[in-house]
Amino acid sequence: MNEYAARSMLIEISAGIRIVVVERDYRAVSEAVKIIAAENERIDWGAVVRRANGAERVTHPGGGRITFATPLSDRMRGITADVVFIDNDAHRVVADWPTGKRYERFRQGIAGVLALGGKVVHS
Structure with missing residues (x-):
């Protein structure tokens, strides 16, 4: 996450857009929140x-709103969003998984968030 992505997200949520940001781990979530x-x-x-x-x-x-998740968390469960923003480092975590249960759980989590429509954005 950088300041330009943060600014874009703030513009989007001011228009009522709901965003889920997927970061590689909780340290990356903390850093994204700081930015x-x-x-x-x-x-302001x-x-x-x-x-x-x-x-x-x-x-x-x-x-x-912006909510945060990691590839291994259940934070995406039960919420809906207009956009899922997957950070590049989160892609690296998912890419290391063989196409098995973890990957399928992650994919289903995103599908559940976007069940009413929406888009996935990759950084």
Whole structure:
């Protein structure tokens, strides 16, 4: 995640878009939240950043939100989103898996999030 991706996501959630960001691990999630929080403060997008470990999210009064997941987490279960943003490092984690149960679980998690339509964005 970089400041340009963070800014784009803040613009999107201000328009009511729901985003799931998939990072390689929880350290990468923490770093992504820091970058988004810094960008939110720099321009004052009006988003609320929650940094609770395991429950990180960014919400906007316009109805949009950013939630975070890792390839191995169940954080995608039970939520819907308009966009799933898969970070490049998360791709590397998934690419190391043989096409087995882990990969299938990850793929089904994304399909469940986008069950009502939406798109996957790769960094």
